[in-house]
Amino acid sequence: MRSDKWSRIDFLLAMLTTLAIRNIVLIEALDLAFGRGLGVLTGETGAGKSILLDALGLVLGARADSALVRAGEDQASVTATFEFAAMPDVILQALDDAEVELEPGEPLIIRRRLKADGGSRAFINDQPVGVALLRTLSAALVELHGQHDDRGLVNPRGHRALLDRYAGADVARVSAAWADWRSAKNALATAREGIEQARADQDLLLAHLEELTNIAPEEGEEELLATSRSDMQKGEKLAGDLEDLRLIWDGSDAPLARLRSAARRLDRIAPEHALLAEALASLDRAVIEAGEAEEKLEAAAEALTHDPLELDRIETRLFELRALARKHNCQVDELPEVMRDMRDRLDAIEQGDADLAGLENTESLAGAAYSKAAEALHKARVTAGAKLDSAVAGELAPLKLDAARFRTSITQLPQDRWGASGMDAVEFLIATNPGADFAPLNKVASGGELSRFILALKVALAEQGGAATVIFDEIDRGVGGAVASAIGERLARLADGGQLLAVTHSPQVAARGGTHYMIAKSSTGTVTKTSVARLDAEGRQEEIARMLSGAEVTPEARAQADRLLEGV
Known part of the structure; x- marks a missing residue:
């Protein structure tokens, strides 16, 4: 734009x-x-x-x-x-x-x-x-x-931009350099803040990481422990029933052993009749199903085995894991990620000095680039200011302001006031009398003088454009x-x-x-x-004659009006 x-x-x-x-x-x-x-x-x-x-x-x-x-x-x-x-x-x-x-x-x-x-x-x-x-x-x-103009050329807030356009200065280059420098300074400040915060937390990070490392949480561990604890607690309740079932299934007189013995006998006579063969097939299936039931009962009995020491270990482990999760405001399964994050933060502290050095170098280079561009802009302003002062001075005498002086004040600002427009404050100043101090336009000039100063400045700045319509009142x-x-x-x-x-x-x-x-x-x-x-032409002559003579327009006034019109 x-x-x-x-x-x-x-x-x-x-x-x-x-x-x-x-x-x-x-x-x-x-x-x-x-x-x-x-x-x-x-x-x-x-x-x-x-x-x-x-x-x-x-x-x-x-x-x-x-x-x-x-x-x-x-x-x-x-x-x-x-x-x-x-x-x-x-x-x-x-x-x-x-x-x-x-x-x-x-x-x-x-x-x-x-x-x-x-x-x-x-x-x-x-x-x-x-x-x-x-x-x-x-x-x-x-x-x-107008007579009481307090905006436009009188307002010092616009003087810098006017001078820059008069100078044809590359303000965009300075603005871009300023943006780069600000970005580099912000990145450096953010990095420093992060490292300082991390260093402040370093001892606490080390203590937390040691605590987590000693416990060594694993993803999915909580669910496995909770399931095992639940099974053991159920096994304690079902111990009597499981023992009775074990006695039923154990020994030579157990149901499964008797089924297997019957299947062997039936196997010898099954070829004698089709129904015997079908009976054997059914019995074989029963033996298989009963065997699977026995295996599952054994597995269940093993899973539901009540080991008081193991149950205590599991409950202690669960308590420790959940206490750590509450401490770090996370889920138990997120504790390994918390550990990784702590390690990364500690690594960043070690790497921070090297990164900080790079950011400091970037910030320094960006600052130097801005200073170089702003200094070039300052020199262009000083050169243009002297040229503008001379141009305005040439307009003052014909406007009956020959005792007045005009000066473009260019002041380098302290660093905390530098910005996208450079490092200068610019203001147009005048001194209306010999030996008088320079002061802002609207502070020392009377209404008529101010208007003529504005005209002189406007003429000097004419090639820089302005609004669509200019009105002098x-x-x-x-x-x-x-x-x-x-x-x-x-x-x-x-x-x-x-x-x-x-x-x-x-x-x-x-x-x-x-x-x-x-x-x-x-x-x-x-x-x-x-x-x-x-x-029209005749009306102009009559109006200018009126302006020359007053209420009564005289032939002499009309003649003088003609001379004015012919002389332009």
């Missing part, structure tokens, strides 16, 4: 194409179409430029405020359409995670519906989604820079003349091939716009409405 930001190519192939607003504050119904390049939005103070930004903020996941719903209406809605030549992976992944389905080539249509009694719903291509998804997508869709406040012209020239350069919208009060900036939208407020009775019109 690619980086969480886009390449310059992505930036050029994506834009906000339409914005439809219904019942937002003073806007009843408004449909705007946007194109590439620099679009400027102008209008008198209070005309409603902030309403447009608030409406766009809704589709980007801003907090739903029911006060935005136009008075007298039940609900309001804002729909924004973004189109892409090829939708970047960062958006596709976020949509896939949220199980939002899009057809290839389909635009991204985000709609936010807001109720007057509170609550809102969000949709992407008519599929309901959570507002959190809109906030996730917002960074890739719209980049807003009144970046030219408090400046005019040559500074305003410089701002307009840079905005136009920044918008080249991409899409940038600027809310402006400066005629010099407005003259740079490829498209010009005028925001106006009108009242009919007690009803006040805000409207937005896309101006």
Whole structure:
């Protein structure tokens, strides 16, 4: 997967194409179409430029405020359409995670519906989604820079990634090396923990193994012993009956002996008649059956022999085996496996030092590989930081910030703070006055200065891409003349091939716009409405003349407006 930001190519192939607003504050119904390049939005103070930004903020996941719903209406809605030549992976992944389905080539249509009694719903291509998804997508869709911007380029959390893209740094190599090092460290820690635990248990293992070895349990032994004990206990009960049966079967007058004698006599006369032969066959079978009965009686008597000493030995053995099984929390038949496991653990202790040495070597090599990659990344950052400082410095003087200084601070972190992004902390710092200390952007710059610093930095970083649409809100406040012209020239350069919208009060900036939208407020009775019109060439001349002269547009203002428009 690619980086969480886009390449310059992505930036050029994506834009906000339409914005439809219904019942937002003073806007009843408004449909705007946007194109590439620099679009400027102008209008008198209070005309409603902030309403447009608030409406766009809704589709980007801003907090739903029911006060935005136009008075007298039940609900309001804002729909924004973004189109892409090829939708970047960062958006596709976020949509896939949220199980939002899009057809290839389909635009991204985000709609936010807001109720007057509170609550809102969000949709992407008519599929309901959570507002959190809109906030996730917002960074890739719209980049807003205003007077009180505390995100984007001002937020130091993103400075390292910006510098890395500017440097074309191989952060992926560092990230992979970090993952390898962490894996090696974890394997080493696990092995050490295992060996330490095994060594702590070594004496106990030896004692248990000796005890088990002395008893030498065998698989299946418990069942054999239990059967033998049961047979002996039965034999004790049946001893009298077995003795009586033995007396019956023993001796010359025993039933089996008499059957055999009868069979011998019958054998001599059996040929004399068929029935005698049949009788002999029956008698032979009886002799055989009786013989088998005698053998089984003898075997049973032997198996059931009651030997008090042997019975005591068996019961003692069973008691010892079962006591050991309880001790080791296993079945008696599992004791041999317990012995093997103990031997393996003891062998592992002996082998552990050799294995540990190998893991320590692997961890050391992985750490060295990470340090080498991170150090190379650090050097690339330092080189790129100096280059960026120079590029930003070249933009400051034309923006009437010639006394200011910009510096990319690159600080190597202690080892416990190294990570997948290397060993550096990166932050963009400024000093607005000669001799002043460097400090974070939003700590020392006023609103107007901050916007111009952001513009300078944005221009310097232009080739690194950004969101689909970049918006500057009144970046030219408090400046005019040559500074305003410089701002307009840079905005136009920044918008080249991409899409940038600027809310402006400066005629010099407005003259740079490829498209010009005028925001106006009108009242009919007690009803006040805000409207937005896309101006043609004549309308542009008139609006820029108004911006130059104020309420009354003079011929001189129109002539000056023409000069501004001709000069761009």
